[in-house]
Amino acid sequence: MLTAHILALSVLGSALALPKFGSRQDFSDEDLFNSCPGGPGSSKFEKADRCTLDGPVDIPDVRHFVALGQPQLNCGGGTDPITVTLGGEKTVSTTTTVDASVGFDIDGLTIGGGASTENSESSTMSKQVSFQIPPKRQAVFVAGQNNKAQNGRVQVNFGDRQFGHFIWFTSTNVTRLTPIDGDVEFDVHVSDCGTDATDLSSYNKQ
Ligand SMILES: *[C@@H]1O[C@H](CO)[C@@H](O)[C@H](O)[C@H]1NC(C)=O
Numbered sequence: 001m002l003t004a005h006i007l008a009l010s011v012l013g014s015a016l017a018l019p020k021f022g023s024r025q026d027f028s029d030e031d032l033f034n035s036c037p038g039g040p041g042s043s044k045f046e047k048a049d050r051c052t053l054d055g056p057v058d059i060p061d062v063r064h065f066v067a068l069g070q071p072q073l074n075c076g077g078g079t080d081p082i083t084v085t086l087g088g089e090k091t092v093s094t095t096t097t098v099d100a101s102v103g104f105d106i107d108g109l110t111i112g113g114g115a116s117t118e119n120s121e122s123s124t125m126s127k128q129v130s131f132q133i134p135p136k137r138q139a140v141f142v143a144g145q146n147n148k149a150q151n152g153r154v155q156v157n158f159g160d161r162q163f164g165h166f167i168w169f170t171s172t173n174v175t176r177l178t179p180i181d182g183d184v185e186f187d188v189h190v191s192d193c194g195t196d197a198t199d200l201s202s203y204n205k206q
Pocket residue numbers: 054055056057151152153173
């Protein structure tokens with residue numbers, strides 16, 4: 001019975017000019033991403049109608065620190081502490097990225113779905129403090145926005161069949177960080193004069 005079905009299908013397949021079903025060898029994941037709204041486009045695909053995160057998996061929250069306002073320096077050779085105002089304002093938004101190891105980025109692409117439908121698209125961090133900087137030291141105010149983090153592949157929907165399908169999925173997963181409104185930590189980052197005051201690598205450990 002099963003054999004009969006397979007036979008019937010193979011006869012049909014060769015008799016009719018069925019649409020040619022392409023395979024992944026015909027294009028790269030980068031081609032697929034580039035066809036998303038906001039992307040540069042790809043010679044392999046028409047522009048996609050939409051790109052969405054497919055069945056994203058929650059991964060641990062990610063807190064990301066940025067400098068708020070300009071660093072202040074007590075680097076003029078004086079021996080007294082100075083009192084300064086530190087801080088400022090910054091708005092951070094939902095980001096969708098691919099791992100650096102994939103060799104291309106997806107900046108500017110519009111990829112819908114995921115936690116952004118439940119959480120905020122952006123969060124504004126704003127605060128100022130008075131701070132005393134010791135001699136030979138510099139300081140910058142930092143804010144760490146906590147983000148809901150999700151990982152998943154991207155579903156790409158086309159208006160016409162592309163390589164035989166209306167829908168393709170990327171094989172590269174993306175990570176989406178969505179700001180959790182109000183979940184922000186503040187700190188003053190003090191460092192030695194002559195170093196990069198805005199190097200926050202000690203805060204943003206990978
Ligand atoms: C990629 O995303 C899918 C969901 O679309 C998930 O099931 C899978 O575990 C993810 N793979 C990795 C390596 O994170």
